[in-house]
Amino acid sequence: GEVAMRLIGHLSKGYRQRVGLAQALVNNPPVLILDEPTAGLDPKQIVEIRHLIRGLKGEHTILLSTHILPEVSMVCDRVIIIDRGRVAHEGRTEDLGGEDAFVRVSALGPAEEIRRALAGVAGVREVSQRKGEGEEAHFTVRADRGREIRPELAEAAARAGGRLTGLAQDQNTLEDLFVRIVSSERAADGEDGRTEGENGPDGSPAGGGGDA
Numbered sequence: 001g002e003v004a005m006r007l008i009g010h011l012s013k014g015y016r017q018r019v020g021l022a023q024a025l026v027n028n029p030p031v032l033i034l035d036e037p038t039a040g041l042d043p044k045q046i047v048e049i050r051h052l053i054r055g056l057k058g059e060h061t062i063l064l065s066t067h068i069l070p071e072v073s074m075v076c077d078r079v080i081i082i083d084r085g086r087v088a089h090e091g092r093t094e095d096l097g098g099e100d101a102f103v104r105v106s107a108l109g110p111a112e113e114i115r116r117a118l119a120g121v122a123g124v125r126e127v128s129q130r131k132g133e134g135e136e137a138h139f140t141v142r143a144d145r146g147r148e149i150r151p152e153l154a155e156a157a158a159r160a161g162g163r164l165t166g167l168a169q170d171q172n173t174l175e176d177l178f179v180r181i182v183s184s185e186r187a188a189d190g191e192d193g194r195t196e197g198e199n200g201p202d203g204s205p206a207g208g209g210g211d212a
Contacts, residue, residue: 014045021052025060032056033063038071050075069174079174083182093174100125102176103141103150106166107157111137117160121152136165 003011008019017037024032037053038046053075056062064076072079073093081089107114111129114137119127123144130138143149150167157164170176 012045014041014048017041017045017049018052021049025056029060031061031063033065035065036068037064037066038068039066069178073174081178081181083186088181089177101143101145101147102170103143103153104166104168104170105139105141105153105157105164107137107139107162107164108135109137109157109162110160113160114157114162115139117156117162118153121149121156123147123149124153137162138166140170 003015008016011019021034021037034053038049041049050071053062053064057077064072066072076093079089079091079093080087105114105118115127115129118124118139118141121141121143124141125144126142128140128142130140141149141153150169154164154167
């Protein structure tokens with residue numbers, strides 16, 4: 001109401017986004033397609049647009065295309081990841097974790113011995129070493145979801161001569177899933193596994209058509 005008499009061109013970007021949504025909704029369409037609806041907005045405007053979109057759920061089917069992946073987690077019920085025109089993954093947003101859990105382990109000591117010890121813990125599928133500084137080694141442990149293995153990981157690191165400096169459960173995010181799936185798809189196609197968004201002009205997690 002407070003801006004009803006202003007020219008649209010004189011409105012803030014947040015209000016112009018609202019006008020665009022109003023134009024799309026004026027005929028009460030059963031399906032509403034939104035492309036990057038919060039791009040370029042400030043944090044307050046982003047929250048307002050998210051609230052508006054959530055308020056439309058139940059009355060409309062909303063398709064939201066975006067590279068801003070936290071947006072998907074906060075607004076959407078289901079997610080489809082598209083890589084180079086192919087559907088790479090689809091499912092409910094609440095099931096993003098899949099079958100895997102991730103634990104970050106940091107320790108001082110012989111890195112290779114610690115890595116092998118961590119890999120030998122029951123339920124562990126993969127152990128990858130991350131770049132560390134000095135004598136401290138950092139590992140990401142991929143394990144079966146729903147199983148608490150942190151005590152066993154701590155014991156394994158100690159047996160290998162390591163002194164634990166960090167042990168934390170990782171929250172498996174949509175970004176993690178996106179990068180893992182796109183990297184796997186491209187590795188299967190004989191590429192190097194890097195997503196184009198790592199050095200793409202838009203800074204997105206995956207360029208070349210990667211979308212969620």
